[in-house]
Amino acid sequence: MIESKAQLDEAAARIAALKEEIGRVIVGQQAVVEQLLWCLLAGGHALLEGIPGLGKTMLIRTVADCISLQFSRIQFTPDLMPSDITGTTLIDFGTQGAAAHRFQAGPIFGNLVLADEINRATPKTQSALLEAMQEGTVTAGGETHQLPKPFFVLATQNPIEQEGTYPLPEAQLDRFLLKIGVDYPSREELKQIVLRTTSITQPKVSVVLSAAELLNLQMSARQVLVADEVLDLAVKVVMMSHAGEPDAPEEVKRYVRFGAGPRAVQAIIAVSKVRALSAGRLHISWNDIRQTALPVLRHRLVLSYEAQAMGLSSDQLSEAILTAVEAAR
Numbered sequence: 001m002i003e004s005k006a007q008l009d010e011a012a013a014r015i016a017a018l019k020e021e022i023g024r025v026i027v028g029q030q031a032v033v034e035q036l037l038w039c040l041l042a043g044g045h046a047l048l049e050g051i052p053g054l055g056k057t058m059l060i061r062t063v064a065d066c067i068s069l070q071f072s073r074i075q076f077t078p079d080l081m082p083s084d085i086t087g088t089t090l091i092d093f094g095t096q097g098a099a100a101h102r103f104q105a106g107p108i109f110g111n112l113v114l115a116d117e118i119n120r121a122t123p124k125t126q127s128a129l130l131e132a133m134q135e136g137t138v139t140a141g142g143e144t145h146q147l148p149k150p151f152f153v154l155a156t157q158n159p160i161e162q163e164g165t166y167p168l169p170e171a172q173l174d175r176f177l178l179k180i181g182v183d184y185p186s187r188e189e190l191k192q193i194v195l196r197t198t199s200i201t202q203p204k205v206s207v208v209l210s211a212a213e214l215l216n217l218q219m220s221a222r223q224v225l226v227a228d229e230v231l232d233l234a235v236k237v238v239m240m241s242h243a244g245e246p247d248a249p250e251e252v253k254r255y256v257r258f259g260a261g262p263r264a265v266q267a268i269i270a271v272s273k274v275r276a277l278s279a280g281r282l283h284i285s286w287n288d289i290r291q292t293a294l295p296v297l298r299h300r301l302v303l304s305y306e307a308q309a310m311g312l313s314s315d316q317l318s319e320a321i322l323t324a325v326e327a328a329r
Helices: 005-022 030-042 056-066 082-086 128-135 170-174 187-197 211-222 228-239 250-255 262-278 286-297 305-309 314-327
Strands: 045-049 071-075 087-093 099-105 112-116 137-140 143-146 152-157 176-181 256-258
Touching (some): 005 056, 030 045, 030 176, 030 262, 056 112, 082 087, 082 128, 087 137, 128 152, 176 262, 211 262, 228 314, 250 256, 262 286
Parallel strands (some): 112 152
């Protein structure tokens, strides 16, 4: 809990230390690391999208090593069954032949769960994550089991391979707080990656945050204040993603079939609070809203066929929304 400026500065310093420790292994990708930490500190799940070999899995593994969390990895494949994720009920036979039912927990029972190549599993298996991501529980054999806290799902997917993949349904996508795009490293970053990964000694990270300290930082972020006019702007951003809104940009009216729902506003505010806390502020600003809106809206806008044929992205339409809101301030 934050009761003084010193506590606010300490919270910001802890977040900076975590980011610095991750940087001992991960070269570049500052925006990706920052957005991933936004999710963790806001208590949400993240979907990382990028071509193979950009270090998505290593980044998630490094974050788990920096925070004292139980790490669990699930490799999604077409033959993966829901019970392979959530667990199943087994029958144990005693010495007298008496049968007893026992729940065998699956790999979803971890603090930080890596759902690798999530779009390779069938929709039936993908849906096994819905209850876990929204409620923090797993129901099997008529019994509900509580997942450990904190609980995060960090999923990865490859955008270029379509064969043998199953696009995530909208309900599943909406459960992710942010969709984070992972891009190519620069030339200098690529040289550093090669030097680090081909030398005798491999960089290692230390634990800089415990699970309890992470939960405290999450509570501190929730204390960040939101002024009415800033909240109005966040609501306006989401409402202007709807083609039926009178003040929506022309691009949205023409190319967006379905806009973002209420979870988008919740996500923008929650992540903006984390961004403000990281900067040592106890209030959020329009700039926080502007910086966090893109990864929040990226997977929540359903584009028309015309927009897809023209190669438009949700980021371009989100930029049009933000520009319109900024101009109307």
